[in-house]
Amino acid sequence: MQYLYRGDGGALNLKLEGDDFRYIVKARRHRVEESIAIRNLEDDNIYFYKIENITKRAVTLQLIEQRELIVESKGVLNIGWCIIEPKVIEKTLPSINEMGVNSITFIYCKRSQKNFKLDLNRLKKILINSSQQCGRSSLMELNIIDNLEQFLKIYPDAKMLNFSKNIIKSDIKNIVVGCEGGFSSDEVSLFRDSDIVGFQTPLTLRSQSAVCGVVSRILL
Numbered sequence: 749m750q751y752l753y754r755g756d757g758g759a760l761n762l763k764l765e766g767d768d769f770r771y772i773v774k775a776r777r778h779r780v781e782e783s784i785a786i787r788n789l790e791d792d793n794i795y796f797y798k799i800e801n802i803t804k805r806a807v808t809l810q811l812i813e814q815r816e817l818i819v820e821s822k823g824v825l826n827i828g829w830c831i832i833e834p835k836v837i838e839k840t841l842p843s844i845n846e847m848g849v850n851s852i853t854f855i856y857c858k859r860s861q862k863n864f865k866l867d868l869n870r871l872k873k874i875l876i877n878s879s880q881q882c883g884r885s886s887l888m889e890l891n892i893i894d895n896l897e898q899f900l901k902i903y904p905d906a907k908m909l910n911f912s913k914n915i916i917k918s919d920i921k922n923i924v925v926g927c928e929g930g931f932s933s934d935e936v937s938l939f940r941d942s943d944i945v946g947f948q949t950p951l952t953l954r955s956q957s958a959v960c961g962v963v964s965r966i967l968l
Contacts, residue, residue, distance in 0.1 A: 749776075750785070750883035753876045757788035757795050758814065764807040772799075772807055783812065789879065789887050792818045819885040821848020823967045825920070828899040828906060830857035830927035831864050831892075832955045840956040841871060842878035844888075847963045851889035855899055855924070858932035866892060896935050899924060908939045909962060912946035918966050920945070925959050 752772070754762060764772055772778050780802055786795045786809075794817045797809035827844075829837075831854050844852070854866055868890055875887055893899060900906060903922035910931060916923075923945075936944070947953070947961060 749880050751787045751794060751880060752784060753789060753880055754786050755788055755790075757786040758791070758793065758811070760811050762786070762797060762809040762811075764809065765805060769805060769807055773802060778807075784809070787879075787885065789876070789885070792816050792885055794885070817885065819883045821850075821967050823848065823918075825849050825963065825966050826851045826853070826903060826922045827959065827962070828853045828855050828896070828903070828922075828924035829959060830855050830896075830925065830931075830955070831860040831866065832927045833861075834864055834866055836956050837866065838871065838874055840959060841874050842881075843960055844963055845875050845878040845884065846882045847960075848884070848967050849888055849963055851891070853891045853893055853899055853902070855896055856892075856894050857896055857927055858935055859929040860927045868892070896924065896931075896938060900938060906943075908936070908944045909958060910936065910944050910946060912941075912944045914942065914945045915948055916945040916962065916965055920966055923962055923966075925955060925962060927955050 752768065756762065772784065778784060778799055780799050783796050783798050786797055793814050795811060796813040798812045799807055800810050801808045827849055829852055856862065871890055879887065906922040906924055907920050908931065909916065909923055909925045953961065
């Protein structure tokens with residue numbers, strides 16, 4: 749773990765209890781006088797705290813240093829992802845986060861199952877855990893919208909990932925990836941042929957595989 753997330757990171761004194769206490773003391777076996785790094789994921793700073801005291805249920809910390817440290821992907825990528833099964837999204841999200849995606853807008857496309865409901869608070873916790881591990885200094889932005897037309901109003905230059913002879917390029921900043929079953933003909937018609945891109949493969953990818961492929965092609 750690169751740092752511990754605390755929403756109150758930056759305060760002169762902190763008290764760790766519950767899961768944070770168990771992780772620092774039981775798992776990482778930190779001791780009094782040792783230091784730990786903390787981020788609040790609201791600013792670009794990383795805060796270093798000295799462990800002042802450890803009791804049976806809590807750790808008290810004192811701020812000893814702070815410095816600006818931005819750890820982000822050099823590229824920019826915003827993804828529109830047509831909603832698929834939430835459990836699959838949850839399993840895929842840490843990998844996307846590690847690769848540096850700026851934002852994901854989940855879209856109820858024509859072939860998305862309307863009974864799928866995303867818990868943004870749960871997804872945020874997954875992103876926090878992932879960011880603690882990979883060192884990312886800001887949280888990916890997550891949004892949910894009703895249809896593809898709304899996404900294009902926000903990102904009018906977006907590309908569509910679909911079957912196409914136009915091979916996906918690394919300079920793309922905004923792109924839409926379909927759900928299982930792909931896009932409807934009405935959705936495809938929203939894009940010019942030149943704005944529809946694809947991979948050089950004869951294989952049919954699952955939605956989550958396509959998303960990871962897009963991210964790695966553009967950002968890594």
